[in-house]
Amino acid sequence: MSMALAQKLAAQSIAQVAEGRNLQDVLAGIRAAHPELSAQEAGALQDIAYGSQRYLGSLKYMLGKMLKKPIDNPQLESLLIAAMYQLHYSRNAPHAVVNEAVESIAKIGRGQYRSFANAILRRFVREREGLEKSCKFNDTAKFNLPQWWIEYLKNHYPKHWNNIAASLQQHPPLTLRVNRRLGDAEGYAAKLAEAGIEARVLDDYAITLAEAVPVGRLPGFSDGLVSVQDFGAQKAAHLLNPQNGWRVLDACAAPGGKTGHLLEWADCTVTALDIDAGRLKRVEDNVRRLGFENRADLKCADAADLDAWWDGKPFDAVLADVPCTASGVAKRNPDIKWLRRPADAAKTARQQELLLDRLWQTLTKNGTMLLATCSIFAEENGQQLEKFLNRHADAVCTESHVLLPNKHQDGFYYALIQKQ
Incomplete structure (x- = not known):
């Protein structure tokens, strides 16, 4: 070499x-x-x-x-x-x-x-x-973060900033989601043990590996038995909780981890959108590997441009996994720490507003939208939710969660919003 x-x-x-x-x-x-x-x-x-x-x-x-x-x-x-x-x-x-x-x-x-x-x-x-x-x-040398980022964490997470900063330096774990239609975490852990792969069960369907391995070594991966998905990202399907017969919209779907999870969760149909054709191909590959191509409608379109893709038929649930600074996944993408600037979160939050307002139009009465980001910046999360609720009198937040990055997961924000 x-x-x-x-x-x-x-x-x-x-x-x-x-x-x-x-x-x-x-x-x-x-x-x-x-x-x-x-x-x-x-x-x-x-x-x-x-x-x-x-x-x-x-x-x-x-x-x-x-x-x-x-x-x-x-x-x-x-x-x-x-x-x-x-x-x-x-x-x-x-x-x-x-x-x-x-x-x-x-x-x-x-x-x-x-x-x-x-x-x-x-x-x-x-x-x-x-x-x-x-x-x-x-501080920048100790935490491998820009000084402004450290100050932001101290400001917004005074009790947790040190742990967050330390976590963002760690190598991300390789976490698996077991297809609930084909098995569970305990059963799959036994298969991993047989293959000589050390792993730890996190919940009924989530497993983290002691060391990363190529997906080709994972038993049953090509047959859809298991998928690679961060533990925090797996929370999305739990919260949205789609039911049999629902029409679900997954806006900004690539690379397709959450799309696949929704389809595993219930006998629903999912319309999966992404603006990038190359990234949408990854969603297609994921859906096909899991055997759900008949229940997924993939469209390459700008989710905010309703005329380009929506037929006017409302959805029972919308997963609004909106573009963000990705500050919560900086241990997986460490260049993010050095590429982001102090004003970026406010800028992306403004871009999210139009998209959320448009997606809200596609939701049926009594339907549910899950606002999701892989960010720990408040402008894109709690502050975004507050502005959205102020703009929409028919919107009620039933629960919200800030998942801080730790040894098991990346950082995420989720807010479940019901249309009344």
């Missing part, structure tokens, strides 16, 4: 995220441009790219402690951060990591940074224990 290639491409991803690009999109572009990548190289690229974003606050802080002045060359800085991540968090031989990084850096600016990079990385190897201890004196 070429460590140099994985390291170099991961450094490219760090530089592109710093310019404001989404890490998933960046990595998809890199893989498309490098079809020659082996499975090992692709795995190493993924690890360095995601790991560098997860710990970017501490990596940049430790780098800064070793510098006399800031680095003004993004390519140089990104390669140093990628190498420091490997030195600090991977099992790669330190001398190999340093040598590969120095050789890549030697190609920048006619070799003028070679000796500088060599000195910095060797110093990091010698002093990293002390540098790591120094991180506890800087």
Whole structure:
């Protein structure tokens, strides 16, 4: 395996995220441009790219402690951060990591940074224990979050902010949802044990794995026995609680985890919308794998443009899983921490308003809409709910939940709203 290639491409991803690009999109572009990548190289690229974003606050802080002045060359800085991540968090031989990084850096600016990079990385190897201890004196380095985000958490979650900040640094668990039509968590845990996969039962139909494995290793995955879905995301179907014979709308359905769960829950029909045809294909694949293609009507459309997709026949229930800052899933997508800005939550909340108002029109009297976000920012959650109730005299909130990120789940918000 070429460590140099994985390291170099991961450094490219760090530089592109710093310019404001989404890490998933960046990595998809890199893989498309490098079809020659082996499975090992692709795995190493993924690890360095995601790991560098997860710990970017501490990596940049430790780098800064070793510098006399800031680095003004993004390519140089990104390669140093990628190498420091490997030195600090991977099992790669330190001398190999340093040598590969120095050789890549030697190609920048006619070799003028070679000796500088060599000195910095060797110093990091010698002093990293002390540098790591120094991180506890800087909030961004300690929690790997921007300072404004830490202040926001302290403000809105004074009792829980420390736990939330710590949770957002963790690796996300791989959690499974057992298809209730085909089994339960206890039974599936036994199948996992037979396959040599360690797991823990979370509730009647949810299981978390001790370590992530490829879905191909999961017993019965291709037969729809089980799906990958965060434990917090599984709460949506519980709350909406569709009944047999209902017509359900799943707005903004991709990638289809909640769509599949609704169809498993009851003999209902689900209209699943997504504005992106590529993402809608993932919903289709999910529904087909579960064997529910006859009860799912998939439409590529803007959910707010009712004329483009709605036939005027009201729905018994609407899952309004609205676009948001995704602040609650930052441990799964660590670049979110560095891409978001303080005003973003208010901006997305304004965009959500039109969509929610339009979706409300499609709901039958006495029907239920579930407002759902994967955010922990109040502007998109409790404050959004309050504004919605003020705009709609026929709307009553029957229950709402803030699910904070922890070792079992990402962060979510749910509000169940009944139309009177």
